[in-house]
Amino acid sequence: MSTVRSASAVAPSNIALVKYWGKRDLELNLPATGSISVTLDTLLTHTTIAFDTALDTDEVTLNGEPAGTAGARVARFLDLVRDLYGVREHARVETRNDFPTGAGLASSASGFAALAVACDAALELGLSTEQLSVLARRGSGSAARSLIGGFAEMHAGSADDGTDAYAVPLAPAEALPLRVLVAVTTREAKAVGSTEGMRLTEATSPFYGAWVDATREDLDALRAALRDGDLATVGQVAEGNCLRMHATMLGAEPGLLYWNAATVDVMHAVRALRAERIGAWFTIDAGPQVKVLCDAEDEPDVRARLDALAGVTAVLAASPGPGARVVEASA
Ligand code: DP6
Numbered sequence: 001m002s003t004v005r006s007a008s009a010v011a012p013s014n015i016a017l018v019k020y021w022g023k024r025d026l027e028l029n030l031p032a033t034g035s036i037s038v039t040l041d042t043l044l045t046h047t048t049i050a051f052d053t054a055l056d057t058d059e060v061t062l063n064g065e066p067a068g069t070a071g072a073r074v075a076r077f078l079d080l081v082r083d084l085y086g087v088r089e090h091a092r093v094e095t096r097n098d099f100p101t102g103a104g105l106a107s108s109a110s111g112f113a114a115l116a117v118a119c120d121a122a123l124e125l126g127l128s129t130e131q132l133s134v135l136a137r138r139g140s141g142s143a144a145r146s147l148i149g150g151f152a153e154m155h156a157g158s159a160d161d162g163t164d165a166y167a168v169p170l171a172p173a174e175a176l177p178l179r180v181l182v183a184v185t186t187r188e189a190k191a192v193g194s195t196e197g198m199r200l201t202e203a204t205s206p207f208y209g210a211w212v213d214a215t216r217e218d219l220d221a222l223r224a225a226l227r228d229g230d231l232a233t234v235g236q237v238a239e240g241n242c243l244r245m246h247a248t249m250l251g252a253e254p255g256l257l258y259w260n261a262a263t264v265d266v267m268h269a270v271r272a273l274r275a276e277r278i279g280a281w282f283t284i285d286a287g288p289q290v291k292v293l294c295d296a297e298d299e300p301d302v303r304a305r306l307d308a309l310a311g312v313t314a315v316l317a318a319s320p321g322p323g324a325r326v327v328e329a330s331a
Contacts (some may be wrong), residue, residue, distance in 0.1 A: 002054035007121035041321025112139030113146035235281030262311025
């Protein structure tokens with residue numbers, strides 16, 4: 001007779017307004033700087049895990065298919081969970097994203113946040129939000145922020161063991177009347193993943209040190225703007241920080257160019273909206289999609305402009321929303 005311990009969790013994606021791009025420790029996945037993000041209500045990963053004494057290996061499916069490389073990363077995370085909490089069983093993991101996977105829409109953020117929460121519930125570990133954030137971070141740095149609803153700040157921390165590198169709530173979802181429109185420009189997976197892209201940037205970009213210094217200033221500016229409920233300054237800081245991150249990546253050898261032609265078209269369209277006094281700002285992660293920040297009131301105008309661009313294949317909309325949570329658990 002096999003024994004099964006299972007649980008299901010859902011976790012949202014998050015978009016960094018001040019980005020994480022660089023690590024102070026590779027093994028523990030510790031970020032070089034803090035970061036600030038907004039958790040999104042509609043871009044979700046759903047994960048069910050079953051630790052089963054009858055299994056002799058982990059079985060991982062992603063969107064109904066065997067998970068391949070992503071599955072190996074999940075299995076490494078489960079090895080860590082087994083090691084940390086004295087668990088022996090292997091697990092069946094079924095995970096589903098309701099947005100394009102691996103194309104710069106932070107699927108690893110929602111993925112590892114959902115996995116951490118599901119493991120905690122299935123194994124009845126009783127971890128606090130901070131401990132869950134630390135655990136999710138070991139899977140993917142940005143996942144540490146998806147535990148938190150609304151606006152979250154990830155602390156870089158200073159402890160060697162990483163116990164102080166976790167995300168905390170910074171402002172509630174209602175702090176800004178923010179809408180995030182994601183202009184999808186391709187559904188192909190990105191060429192260079194974040195982990196490898198960061199390693200290359202740290203090792204070869206002469207701009208990396210300046211990026212780390214500038215990020216510290218951006219964190220202060222964004223914290224203040226959020227406290228004031230000042231969307232225009234939040235947008236300005238986010239757009240500037242994004243461009244500085246991409247400038248740093250472009251300075252790597254070989255340069256990391258995540259944009260396609262449509263990505264650049266969207267950036268110009270956003271600047272054109274601003275010239276017409278419509279508040280819109282862009283941010284872009286390690287992929288070709290563009291996330292456009294705007295006031296909820298301006299959403300129809302901004303969406304119409306994005307829909308009119310030939311290279312934009314879809315526009316997804318989201319608002320600040322709640323963090324990762326258990327949706328069902330059975331002992
Ligand atoms: C550009 O969290 O995916 O989206 O920790 O190596 O898994 P790993 O990296 P990941 O990097 C996210 C990079 C980013 C910026 C951000 O989300 O802060």
